[in-house]
C-alpha cells in the first residue's frame with residue numbers, strides 16, 4: 001500500500017519544504033498534477049517544476065498529465081525526471097503510441113480513466129502499463145467529493161489483474177480521506193493519492209498516518 005501526497009494542495013511558494021516534509025512523514029510517491037487549461041479547466045505546472053523538484057527528494061515522482069495530446073510532452077517530462085508518467089485515455093487518439101513513447105523514454109507508464117470512462121476503454125493496454133489510475137473525482141481541482149460509483153471499476157481492475165497475471169498497480173485519486181481510502185483498499189487499490197486531506201492541515205504527516213492506518217487495517 002502506497003500513499004502519494006498531491007502537491008496540487010501544497011504551498012507553491014514552498015514546494016521544496018512541502019515535498020521534504022511528506023517524504024519524512026512516510027510518503028511513497030510524490031504526485032504531480034499537470035493541467036493545461038484545455039483538457040481540464042485549470043492550469044498548474046510544467047516540466048520545469050518537475051526538474052526543479054527532482055533533486056530535492058528521493059521519492060518517485062508520479063506525474064499525472066491532464067493535458068490534451070500528451071504525446072507532445074511525455075519526452076520532456078521524462079527528461080525532467082519523472083519516474084511514472086500517467087496519461088488520460090480521453091486525452092489522446094493514440095493511447096498505445098503514447099504509452100510506448102513513455103516506455104521508450106525509460107519511465108514507468110500509467111493510464112488514467114475519468115469517472116465516466118469504463119474499464120473496457122483501456123482493456124487493450126492493460127498488459128503494457130505499470131499503473132492504472134482510477135479518477136474518483138472529475139479531474140481539474142483538489143478538494144472535491146469522492147464519487148462512489150468508481151469503486152466498481154477498482155474491483156474490475158483488480159479481478160482483471162488477478163485473472164490475467166497483469167502487473168499494474170491500481171491508484172486512486174480524488175476525495176481520498178481515511179473513510180474513502182478504506183473503501184478503495186477493500187476494492188483492490190494499492191496507491192492512494194491525497195491532496196487537500198494531507199496539505200490543508202496543520203499536521204500533514206499526521207494525516208498521512210491516518211490514511212495509512214485506514215488502508216492497512
Ligand SMILES: O=C(CO)[C@@H](O)[C@H](O)COP(=O)(O)O
Nearest residue numbers: 006139140142143175195196
Ligand atoms: O488529479 C487531481 C485533480 O484533478 C488530484 O491529484 C488532486 O490533487 C486530488 O486532490 P484531493 O481530492 O485529494 O484534494
Ligand SMILES: [Fe+2]
Nearest residue numbers: 033064173193
Ligand atoms: Fe492527480
